Amino acid sequence: MFNVKFYLCSKVFKDELRSHYQDNGIEKTDLFHYVYGLLHSLEYRETYAPDFRAFAEDGKNLMDLHPGYEEIEPWPLEEVWSGDKRDYAVQKIRFPKKVERGSIVYTNALTLKGIPEEVYAYVVNGKSPVEWVMEHYSVRVDKASGIENDANRMLEEIGNERCIVELIGCVVRVSVETQAILKTLGEIKNVI
Known part of the structure; x- marks a missing residue:
């Protein structure tokens, strides 16, 4: 991931935020996390959050969750097989x-x-x-070029036939945890 500490805001703006929120511990990284959390709020277009720290913490939690979504513990999906053969070769999900x-x-x-x-x-x-994931990992042919996009080739190349199933579990987990964080975001009332 990129270095979010690299000049996210000017010292003047950071000082204004510290003054407004009466929090001298606000750093450049906190601002980035705050904005990331704020942009996920359903009410962000109306005004800014009254609690900088709460939004910054929620933004940090979202940032910890989203970029590493492929490494997160997958949601425990039940695999129901209709026969004895365990074949993960995908066609249309x-x-x-x-x-x-x-x-x-x-x-x-x-x-x-x-x-x-x-x-x-x-x-x-x-x-x-x-x-x-369902759309992009299904086998499909581009109508204009005739080029086939076959995720099964990727599965063979990486040597993990369960990769897409695991990815679905990961994005389910990220989506559930994102929704939980979004529910904690406070109402937006004050404008800086």
């Missing part, structure tokens, strides 16, 4: 039905169950991270 999002059909033989509905409340660029 999908929901069993559009309205049934508590499970994912990974292959014709494997369904992943135990996905909390709150996962889909966390949206990045119009989709939940789970839906993004």
Whole structure:
């Protein structure tokens, strides 16, 4: 990850924040964490947070969670197999039905169950991270170029046939924990 301590704000601005929040311990890194947390608030467009430290802490927690999402302990998904063969080769990852999002059909033989509905409340660029993984790791052919995007080649290359299943578990965990942090973000009332 990049060095967030590298000139995130001027000394003058940092001093203004310290004065406004009556907290001489505010550092440049805290400002970055504060803004990251603030931007995840549902009310951030209206005003700024009354409690700098709370938003900075929540922002830090989000930053600890998001960049390392592939290394986080995966959510405990139940793997339900329809036969004896354990084949993780993927074709089209999908929901069993559009309205049934508590499970994912990974292959014709494997369904992943135990996905909390709150996962889909966390949206990045119009989709939940789970839906993004489902779309981008399904085998597909670009209509214009005819180039096939086959995630199975990646699985062979890295030598981990469960990689996408583990990734789904990771983004489920990140989404659940993100939602928990977002629920703790305070109301935004004061403008600096």
